[in-house]
Amino acid sequence: MENAATTREAVLTELHALRDSVTGVTDSAVASVDGMLVASDTDGVRPDVLAALAAAALGLGKSTSHEVGMGELREVVTRCQSGHIIVYAIGGTKLLVILGDEGLDITRLHLESRPAVGRLGTLLGA
Template structure:
């Protein structure tokens, strides 16, 4: 796994989508893998995002709506979106109020695939 490749992919996502301010990759159990973050404590967000992802997976399984893609949290002054990278990892994206959420969803698909390749994560798991 190339940390430089992961960080570059995070930077590229931030540059491609208006309003993205911070991005991190973490394991599904909350360990920070890579970060392009300046305004948040990446290790804490990694742990909290993993908890969000776990709860959302459990909930979607319970209600029978299929495999989890992402968790979107909208707050007063921004967003936190957590994307599943297979069963083993996650991508967390923090955006401001002006976040292009539709653009992020489009761009995140290819970012998740590239991150999975860099981490050797099976997206079909």
């Protein structure tokens, strides 16, 4: 089993790859569903706060999807005046949050993020 530092570096590699391969990605983080930060690639946001708020958004999305009977939640997408916030579920215990500017290529993000979520789940045992 990999040690925590090696796992954190592997998670950061995934986050950097998303920033490099998807136009408009500005910040990202991986956290537990209870809001504890695992790793972040952020510039202008507080990663601990981002992790906690993303966990709350994911929890609300999961409750809503359960209530309306639409199956397991995959992601929560929030569009703001100057960008996007996307929270992906990583198994039942972790999440990936991506921030993007107005130019975010959201289609490309979904294509790149789904395999990344799978790899992150494997790395984190989620």
